Amino acid sequence: MKKAIHILKNIFVWLMVVLAACMMIFTIVSVSTFDRADRDIFGYRAFIVFSDSMSATDFNAGDLILVKEVDPSALQAGDIISYQSTSTENYGEIITHKIRELTTDEEGNPGFITYGTTTGEDDQNVVAYSFVVGKYTARLPGVGKFFQFLKTTPGYIVCIFLPFLLLILMQGVSSIRLFKRYKSEQLAELNADRERQKQEMEEERARLEEERRQSAEMMKELKALQEQLAAKVSAPAEPSEHD
Template identity: 35%
Template sequence: MKTLKRIGTIVISVILWAIILLAALYAFTTMATKDDQSVSRILGYTPMTVESDSMKPTFCKGDLIFIKKCDTSKLKEGDIITFHTIIDNQYALNTHRIQKIDEVNGVRSYTTIGDNNNGVADQHVISDGDIVGKYVGHISNLGKVMSFLSSSMGFLIVIVLPMLLFFIYQVYNLIMISIRLKKAIAVENAEELAKAGLNKADVEQAAKDKDEAQAALEEAKRLREEAEAIRAKAEKELEKAKQDEDKNGEE
């Protein structure tokens, strides 16, 4: 029973730690998708949530795409890239297909277009320094989950709540350990007291036996002295009787 309980405790701890680690990973990746100035990466990949249907049907709004850092010199027309640009007068990240590559004096520039933009290219031409990475794949609708995780409610549910539950569980575990320890100490003290009580009784009994033995010895000594006194008296009487008998014989 104790073994099963111990295994259950370990399993719960592992699950809670896994939730916290996954939550931390989600938090990192969602922050990466929201940061337009510097893009974070996990093992060289950046997960991003698609915010529009400009690339439909390749991927759609709410999908989670994966961008990998790349060598821009190896990019070619038709590749899908993520890059820094201006959208609605705001600095943002965009993911579109390379429509055309121009090179002047070894400097490349890229014209991009969305697959669902009816053949209308993007307004801003980008350079190598604007490119974050190359699109390598996506997971449908997972971006909605990432968007939720990047929200205040998602952070509360995925980060704060698991950590709170883990903290509560650890406090409960410490309390139970403390209770079991106190119980074990109480049992041990009770056993020691019982043992001490038994030893005390043995000592008292031994003292009592010693007193009785001493009393018996004194009684035996007294009886011996009385017997010797009686014997001495008898010998004296016998000697007197013998003397009287000798005296009467002489007369």
């Protein structure tokens, strides 16, 4: 049971590490590339959709769309393009709409008439080739909302700060447990050394006691022998038969 809990704990820790790392990488990549017409990822640019002007047919507000750079002359009616707006109301913003037809602007430059499929109304200005960012290729539903949330303080706390904090706390608890186990093993080893030294002292004491006992017996035997010799020396000699 303990082994299974330990395995699950390790899996959870690694999941938190991967999640926190992924969130950090995603944040760095998204901040440096999303909604940037001059930045791309493997040839694709990513933009967050902020309106429902194309929700009737293709994507919704809050989606993340991928746009690939193309030669504007290869675009046709029906293609969806992202372009930089030249309207005074939202100049420079990235708009992603469908091409209705090919045309030219006031200066005779080739361009496109675009429109949002939700309203069906044409955009105010002709989109010249030089303002085309790329052709819409795919969408990631809801990812744009997540990125917007991630850029907020609560999003940062929930998606990045808390996972790292939880990971640090778990590692701190694990380190404390390892330290306690190390100290416990040290104490157990110290107690074992003390017990071993005590046993050796008792064995040494017993050996000395045995040696003293043996010495005492030898002294006793030696004394008895001396007494016997002294008795023989002090005894009178027996008379001879010739006397």
